Amino acid sequence: xxxxxxxxxxxxxxxxxxxxxxxxxxxxxxxxxxxxxxxxxxxxxxxxxxxxxxxxxxxxxxxxxxxxxxxxxxxxxxxxxxxxxxxxxxxxxxxxxxxxxxxxxxxxxxxxxxxxxxxxxxxxxxxxxxxxxxxxxxxxxxxxxxxxxxxxxxxxxxxxxxxxxxxxxxxxxxxxxxxxxxxxxxxxxxxxxxxxxxxxxxxxxxxxxxxxxxxxxxxxxxxxxxxxxxxxxxxxxxxxxxxxxxxxxxxxxxxxxxxxxxxxxxxxxxxxxxxxxxxxxxxxxx
Amino acid sequence: xxxxxxxxxxxxxxxxxxxxxxxxxxxxxxxxxxxxxxxxxxxxxxxxxxxxxxxxxxxxxxxxxxxxxxxxxxxxxxxxxxxxxxxxxxxxxxxxxxxxxxxxxxxxxxxxxxxxxxxxxxxxxxxxxxxxxxxxxxxxxxxxxxxxxxxxxxxxxxxxxxxxxxxxxxxxxxxxxxxxxxxxxxxxxxxxxxxxxxxxxxxxxxxxxxxxxxxxxxxxxxxxxxxxxxxxxxxxxxxxxxxxxxxxxxxxxxxxxxxxxxxxxxxxxxxxxxxxxxxxxxxxxxxxxxxxxxxxxxxxxxxxxxxxxxxxxxxxxxxxxxxxxxxxxxxxxxxxxxxxxxxxxxxxxxxxx
Numbered sequence: 001x002x003x004x005x006x007x008x009x010x011x012x013x014x015x016x017x018x019x020x021x022x023x024x025x026x027x028x029x030x031x032x033x034x035x036x037x038x039x040x041x042x043x044x045x046x047x048x049x050x051x052x053x054x055x056x057x058x059x060x061x062x063x064x065x066x067x068x069x070x071x072x073x074x075x076x077x078x079x080x081x082x083x084x085x086x087x088x089x090x091x092x093x094x095x096x097x098x099x100x101x102x103x104x105x106x107x108x109x110x111x112x113x114x115x116x117x118x119x120x121x122x123x124x125x126x127x128x129x130x131x132x133x134x135x136x137x138x139x140x141x142x143x144x145x146x147x148x149x150x151x152x153x154x155x156x157x158x159x160x161x162x163x164x165x166x167x168x169x170x171x172x173x174x175x176x177x178x179x180x181x182x183x184x185x186x187x188x189x190x191x192x193x194x195x196x197x198x199x200x201x202x203x204x205x206x207x208x209x210x211x212x213x214x215x216x217x218x219x220x221x222x223x224x225x226x227x228x229x230x231x232x233x234x235x236x237x238x239x240x241x242x243x244x245x246x247x248x249x250x251x252x253x254x255x256x257x258x259x260x261x262x263x264x265x266x267x268x269x270x271x272x273x274x275x276x277x278x279x280x281x282x283x284x285x286x
Numbered sequence: 287x288x289x290x291x292x293x294x295x296x297x298x299x300x301x302x303x304x305x306x307x308x309x310x311x312x313x314x315x316x317x318x319x320x321x322x323x324x325x326x327x328x329x330x331x332x333x334x335x336x337x338x339x340x341x342x343x344x345x346x347x348x349x350x351x352x353x354x355x356x357x358x359x360x361x362x363x364x365x366x367x368x369x370x371x372x373x374x375x376x377x378x379x380x381x382x383x384x385x386x387x388x389x390x391x392x393x394x395x396x397x398x399x400x401x402x403x404x405x406x407x408x409x410x411x412x413x414x415x416x417x418x419x420x421x422x423x424x425x426x427x428x429x430x431x432x433x434x435x436x437x438x439x440x441x442x443x444x445x446x447x448x449x450x451x452x453x454x455x456x457x458x459x460x461x462x463x464x465x466x467x468x469x470x471x472x473x474x475x476x477x478x479x480x481x482x483x484x485x486x487x488x489x490x491x492x493x494x495x496x497x498x499x500x501x502x503x504x505x506x507x508x509x510x511x512x513x514x515x516x517x518x519x520x521x522x523x524x525x526x527x528x529x530x531x532x533x534x535x536x537x538x539x540x541x542x543x544x545x546x547x548x549x550x551x552x553x554x555x556x557x558x559x560x561x562x563x564x565x566x567x568x569x570x571x572x573x574x575x576x577x578x579x580x581x582x583x584x585x586x587x588x589x590x591x592x593x594x595x596x597x598x599x600x601x602x603x604x605x606x607x608x609x610x611x612x613x614x615x616x617x618x619x620x621x622x623x624x625x626x627x628x629x630x631x632x633x634x635x636x637x638x639x
Contacts, residue, residue, distance in 0.1 A: 043376075058633075
C-alpha cells in the first residue's frame with residue numbers, strides 16, 4: 001500500500017473508530033468503573049466487587065434475571081415459529097407486486113414508534129378493551145375479562161415488536177434458494193417434510209440464526225413493552241436497572257446489573273451459535 | 287450594496303444587544319407548571335426564552351447528578367428531596383435572597399421551605415406549588431374507601447391501584463397507626479415500621495389490579511371504571527371529577543400527604559438572572575392563578591388563588607374541610623440513606639407472590 005492509499009484507508013476508518021470508541025468502548029469503561037465502586041457513606045466510595053455480590057445474594061435479582069432470559073428465549077422461538085411460514089410464503093410463493101405488497105404490510109406497523117404500538121395493544125387487551133368487548137358481544141364470555149397485566153401480554157407485545165427482524169433475514173436467505181433445488185427434491189421422490197428438513201432449513205440456517213440473535217437481543221433489552229403490558233408480578237431485568245439508576249440513586253448497583261445483562265446476552269448468543277454449529281462471521285457476514 | 291452592509295451591521299448590533307440582556311432559561315419542571323400562555327407573557331416582558339423539560343422528582347435528581355448540576359438553569363424538585371440530594375451529590379447552588387421578591391410568598395410556607403432545604407447554613411429552596419396525595423375514589427362504587435388500608439378490603443378486590451413507591455409506604459404506615467415521619471431520624475425504628483407495612487402490602491397484593499406508574503395511566507384506569515379506588519394525587523382526582531361527578535379526591539382519615547414543589551438553582555446553571563426573573567414573575571398573583579388553573583394545584587403566592595376558577599375551588603373545598611387540612615402530613619426532609627431501606631422493602635413487596 002502506498003502512503004496515499006494508507007491515508008485514505010485511515011480516513012475511511014475514522015468514523016467507524018470514533019463511533020466505536022466514543023460511543024461504545026469509553027462508556028462501557030466508565031460504567032465498569034462505577035460498577036466496581038461500593039458506596040460506604042455519603043460521598044464515600046471504595047473499590048470492590050460488592051455490587052456483584054449483592055446480585056448473587058438477593059434472590060429477587062437473579063430470579064428476575066433468569067426469568068428475563070427464559071422469557072426472551074421463548075419469545076425468540078415463538079417469533080421464529082410465527083415468522084418462518086410468513087417469510088417462506090413471501091419469498092417462495094409470491095411474485096412481483098404481491099411480494100412487495102406483502103413485504104410492505106409487514107413493515108407498516110414499524111412506521112410508528114414502539115410506544116404507540118404498545119399502547120395499541122393496551123387498547124386491545126384491557127378489561128374495557130376491544131377484545132374483551134368483542135368476546136362479550138359474541139357471547140363467548142359472560143363478563144369483562146382482563147387480558148392485560150400478565151406474562152402472556154408481555155409475550156404478545158414482544159413477538160409483535162420483533163417479528164419484522166425475524167422475517168427480513170429469513171426472506172433474504174430463502175430468496176437466494178434456487179427453486180430448482182426444491183423441484184429436484186420432489187423429482188427424487190422427497191416429501192414436503194423431508195424437503196423442508198433436508199433442503200430449505202439447512203439453506204436458511206444463517207438467516208434463522210441471525211434473526212434469532214437480533215430478536216433475542218431486542219427482547220432481552222426491551223424496557224417499554226414489559227413495563228407497560230406486564231402486571232404486578234411481571235418483573236423484567238431492564239426495569240430493575242432503571243429503578244436502581246433513577247429511583248434509588250444507586251448507579252453503582254445499576255452499572256453492575258448492566259454488565260451482568262451484557263454478559264448474559266453474550267453467553268446465550270455464544271451458546272446458541274455453538275448449538276446451531278454456526279459462526280458469527282458466517283451469519284452476520286451474509 | 288452599501289445599504290445592505292449598513293442594514294446588516296444594524297441587524298448584527300441589534301441581535302448582539304438582545305443576547306446581552308436576554309438569556310435562555312432552561313427549566314426542569316413538572317407537567318403543567320409552565321403553561322404556554324405564561325411562557326409567552328414572560329418572554330414578551332423580559333425578552334428571555336424559556337425551554338421547558340418536564341420530569342419528576344427522581345428523574346430531576348438523576349439528570350442533574352449525571353451532569354454535576356449542569357444542563358438546566360432552574361429546577362423544581364419537592365422540598366423534602368433537596369437537602370439530602372445536596373449532601374450526596376452537590377448538584378444545587380445556594381439562593382441569593384436579595385434577588386427574590388419575598389413579599390410575593392406566603393411567609394409561613396417560605397419559612398417552612400427554607401428550614402427544610404437548609405444545608406450547611408445555606409438556603410436552597412423557595413416554595414412554588416403545593417398539593418397532596420391521598421385517595422381518588424369512585425364514590426358510587428367504592429364509597430366505603432376512606433383510608434389507605436381500605437384499599438385492601440375484600441369489597442374492592444381486583445379494582446384498586448397504587449404506586450409501588452415511597453408515598454404508598456408512608457400512607458399505609460399512617461393508616462396503620464404508625465408515625466413514619468417521627469422515625470425518620472432513627473433508622474432502626476423506621477425499619478421496624480417498614481417491616482410492618484411490608485407485611486400489610488404483601489397481604490394486600492392480590493387486591494391490586496396493577497401498580498400504576500404515570501399520572502395518565504391511573505386516570506385512564508379510573509375513567510374506564512376498571513379501577514374504583516386508588517392512591518393518587520389530588521389534582522388527578524379533581525380532573526376526573528370534571529368528567530365524572532362520582533370520582534373525586536378523598537382526604538384519607540389518616541391524613542393526606544402534603545408536598546411542596548420548590549425552585550432550586552442547579553449548581554452549574556448559566557442563567558441565574560433569568561431564573562430569578564422567572565421566579566418573581568410566576569409568583570405574581572395573576573400568573574400564579576393561571577398556573578393553578580392548568581396544574582390544578584395551589585401555589586405559595588400571596589393572593590395566588592384570587593383568579594382561580596370557581597369549579598376548582600369548589601372541588602378543593604369538597605375534598606378538604608378544615609380538619610382535613612389540619613391533618614395533612616407534610617413531608618419532612620428525607621435523610622440521606624433512608625431511600626435504600628425503602629428500596630429494599632419495595633423490592634420485596636414486588637417479588638412476593
